[in-house]
Amino acid sequence: MGKHLIGVQTKGIFSEPPKAEEVALIRRAGFDCIDFSLDAFLLNSDIYRGELNDFFSCSEQDFLDIFRPLKETLKKEGLRISQMHVPYPLWILDPENDRTEQNEYIRKEVLPKSFALAKLLEIPFLVLHSIKCRGLSGYSAELRKNVEFFRELIPNARMADTIICLENLYGGFAGRLTDGPCSDPEEAKRYLEELNSAAGEERFGFCLDTGHMNLVHRSAREFTETLGKHIKILHIHDNNGKEDLHQLPFSFRDPEGKGGGVDWEEWIEAMKEIGYEGALSFETFPCMNAFPPELQEAALRAICGIGRYFASRLGA
Amino acid sequence: MKVGITYHEKLNGQLLSKSGFDGVSVDLAGTGRPGADMTALAFRIPWKTLGETALPDNCEILVVDTCSLTEREEAKQLEEKLREHSREYALRGLTVCIENGVAYRSGRYVRGFYDDTAALTAASDRLNSGDSGRLFAAAFNIAYSNLLGQNPADELEALGDRLKVLYISDNDAMGDYRQLPYTFTRGRGILSTDWVGIIRAIVLLSFDGLLVADIPGTVENTPAELLPAMLELMRAVFRHMEDQLNISEAFSEPGKTLVIFGTGNMFRNYMRLWGKTAKPAFAVDNNSKLWGERKEGIEIRPPEAILEIPPEKRNVWICNIHFPEIKEQLKEMGIESRRLEEWYFVRNPWENT
Incomplete structure (x- = not known):
């Protein structure tokens, strides 16, 4: 048995507000911790469409009151929160529509409340997506915008005693997948060093997303050799190398041996080399949509089993 | 209804019985054969080697793999060969199932001669028309049906009680991946295969044949230590199907x-x-x-x-x-x-x- 905690994202499992039986289901399936999907309460598809709900519009106290019972339930079930995914995108550059009001709402309502919740639930790591605007304004401008944006959040992170984790993202252009912010580990390292230097302490880390890594055809070793201990948390999932499917590891096999799923053996070895000790957290919510409701617990058990396997390999 | 899994050398009897599988379907095209600790529920033979490969003594269901059979003349020859052997099959108490098949041309899967219910029905009816009685039946492979863009549920329903063996696996309708059902999706969880329709068809048919988890892709790709977890999930999928079948009770x-x-x-x-x-x-x-x-x-x-x-x-x-x-x-x-x-x-x- 490895020393790593095994976790799963709550998107697709938790309803609004989360119910005790949903927490119990995760525990029953064998998990030690959760990746709390705050992004499930304000969907990215709605943000892209400019149709934001009012979930974050209430007062901070009312907002936190929604989640206080969750804190108790998690404690009762003995589940920890290893990380939280904040709603995204955090800022949109849209040449056709004025998004100023929406961007300000996220900056002034969504983000402060996300950090307040992190403090309440004592969440050590928050995943925040970097801003994607390289297609319109160029790579350097995207870099500047992101650094400026994240620097502003340093006091919030300090107040919540949490670490902001940037994630390797992919982009899209003309119907195909392309590199996105932090999909290049060297670029991610630049961000982290500049932001941690600005913070004067380690307030920024990295969330390695295995599926996104596979989509832009990067190897795990490139990330671990470049980022090393900056890698704090994980989004573990698999895909066919073409679409961001967020499916069970080991699902995909290309009979012709080209492309296909994540090279898990290489990933295990790479993570071992940096002595990764963080949570093994799965971002596999499409399984919850795909399997019939009656099979969700069986699917979660299988996911947890994969986590235990990874833990045993990493701990060996 | 019996539930099996396509034989793979990573499987063993202990693993199968722990996961609740009744046995295996063996591909005679492959070199591996199950040990004595596993029950062979069916043997699948490529149409080209029919009559050339000796059938194992414990063979009760013979499935004829018709992949790459595309021409009417080839089909005629196959059916003649099956008729020739029908007496032997009958004496052995065999059920012979013709499986739907595809061909691979120019980098994609295209129609085979026996690619749909109409072809399978016509073939089994032709073959059963003489003295053969109900010797010949149909096997249906969900993977091939999905690759051809068919509606597998419609195909299954039309097969009726001719359907004796059902091979279950998932793919993206482009590659023959043979992976666990429900694991190929579009976007964020939209199923690539119509599993609801397939289960509905099984229920409407009151299917009582052999259900085979035809998932060598998943078995091959999964580390040995993880196989119990994956097989347990596969068995849970079958249990869900059985629950729907037995809902009247x-x-x-x-x-x-x-x-x-x-x-x-x-x-x-x-x-x-x-x-x-x-x-x-x-x-x-x-x-x-x-x-x-x-x-x-x-x-x-x-x-x-x-x-x-x-x-x-x-x-x-x-x-x-x-x-x-x-x-x-x-x-x-x-x-x-x-x-x-x-x-x-x-x-x-x-x-x-």
């Missing part, structure tokens, strides 16, 4: 009182499908205006009426789309309940609206 549990929650379209469908074989004692509804009335001949009462039945004698089914809320409501009342997954039993759920 679940409605008629001996010594229990059947109560249906909900009196709308789903209730009407329930009564249409099972009203005669599993008549509810009464129905309940949250709408107080309906209390005391009768629908489909069944009295409608308030949910509290369920409490009059001793807990150990209750058999409560929710026939309503607001399942989670009603389940919660009943749970707060101390009442256990189950959900009728109507989509498995009604082809067009909107037909009553």
